[in-house]
Amino acid sequence: MRIATYNINGIKARLPRLLEWLEETRPAVACLQEIKTQDEGFPAAEFEKIGYHAIWHGQKSFNGVAILADGTKPEEKQRGLPGDDTDDHSRYLEADVAGVRIANLYLPNGNPHPGPKFEYKLSWMERLRTRMRTLWESEQPTIVLGDFNVIPHNDDVWSVRAMQDDALMQPESRNAYQRILADGWTDAVRTLNPRGGVWTYWDYQRGAWQRDHGFRIDHCLLSPELADRLTAVGVDKEYRGREKASDHTPVWVEIGD
């Protein structure tokens, strides 16, 4: 089964592109981030028409995540990241699909650094690690995927110098990500592309796409039960070049039976 993540940067503006991608690549599960709509604005009927059932966690203007599944409704397991009752951002949604626990996340960007937004990012990452330890202990096949807003290594970015002051690659951000990996999770794209050089995001500005000035921030982390079944990963790079594209590309993993 193919499980994908796609930061779509606005589901209303992106709907034609999104439907096109679903029909052309037909992932079993598609995790979306930055739907940027309240719950009542989610276009569930458009997905039903092409055979996808969805659950979603919206928010006005910003954030928002959704999980789509081909031919089956995702069984919701967790809405919102636990650990802080004052956090009202819609950035986390969990569901079971075909016996696999799917955790879809949109991790805070954290810019500008330093500042309160960066502190929010780091505290969110610690809460995520706590949640992932609970998932780990369940021993259920689990994938935690989405827009992590972390550039893990220097070979995951076109220019270290251009991004050195950005929250996406501060040592604190990277260390928090590495602590999660050190708990035993497998970064699927990294594992099958150990030399780096794979981008999942290209800025709209400065001709970044045309110059291939990108970096890797959309990740798929696998529990041991799924890492053993990993057969392929991919980035649907071509979609970044289409009309009215998101600034991210879809990223996917293929899991064997």
Added chain:
DNA sequence: ATGACTGCCTCTGGCAGA
């Protein structure tokens, strides 16, 4: 040195994004 795109919901300009 600065801003540079894009989407959102409108205080159609200001904020957020990365």
